[in-house]
């Protein structure tokens with residue numbers, strides 16, 4: 001019996017900070033460890049028509065490519081909108097509303113097929129989805145531990161600490177955080193990382209350095225090498241006989 005968590009809700013300090021890169025890298029590492037893992041993007045805004053006129057969202061495509069289980073975009077993204085704007089506004093522009101139930105149904109269906117579901121939010125932790133709910137409510141409804149991706153740029157300290165306050169205010173568990181160096185010119189980057197280390201009472205799951213790799217698949221594989229899956233999955237209290245992922249991403253039986 002492999003004792004895996006059901007998955008994680010991936011949030012970020014903002015939009016464009018590395019949630020998709022980190023989510024796909026996590027999926028990559030899980031797949032390499034033999035785990036049946038699939039990515040989910042409940043709400044995506046910003047899509048372009050492909051050669052067949054089908055709307056394609058880059059996040060969804062990257063999560064699909066990283067997953068070890070095949071699924072069509074519609075099975076992992078119940079709400080896909082054309083305009084690359086706040087999702088509730090993108091929905092409004094199409095005369096649609098985002099509701100919780102279809103998202104929970106999509107997640108439940110994925111849970112039937114995968115050991116682990118990596119759910120990528122949209123933007124930061126408190127993005128409005130409709131008149132009476134937002135992404136924090138969604139995280140709460142999914143009841144998954146949260147991984148925070150901190151985009152390392154000036155301003156990230158405040159965004160990270162406020163986001164963690166909001167996560168905890170919802171009674172959710174911060175399973176860990178990932179630093180993503182999105183700004184190669186950030187001043188005092190190491191000192192900022194050290195400050196986050198001291199303030200954040202949750203494990204650093206990895207620091208993804210600046211990876212200017214234009215190919216998304218190669219960038220994902222490179223980023224996966226910087227994640228410590230053992231720290232995310234492993235813990236000192238494995239019940240004897242369960243299997244877990246070691247720091248070398250190999251599934252191993254825990255010592256009796």
Ligand SMILES: Nc1ncnc2c1ncn2[C@@H]1O[C@H](COP(=O)(O)OP(=O)(O)OP(=O)(O)O)[C@@H](O)[C@H]1O
Pocket residue numbers: 012014015016017018019020021022059122123124180181182208209210211212213219
């Ligand atoms: N560590 C990094 N090194 C180099 N480029 C990065 C890094 N992290 C993210 N990027 C790039 O920054 C852009 C935004 O990253 P990503 O799409 O993962 O952000 P996001 O938080 O998922 O954004 P959104 O809110 O739109 O979902 C992408 O082009 C990605 O390749």
Ligand SMILES: C[C@H](N)[C@H](N)CCCCCC(=O)O
Pocket residue numbers: 015016044045046083084085086087122123124127
């Ligand atoms: C379009 C972008 N890439 C994201 N998908 C949506 C980001 C929503 C941010 C909303 C906000 O906090 O202002």
Ligand SMILES: [Mg+2]
Pocket residue numbers: 019020021059120
């Ligand atoms: Mg994304």
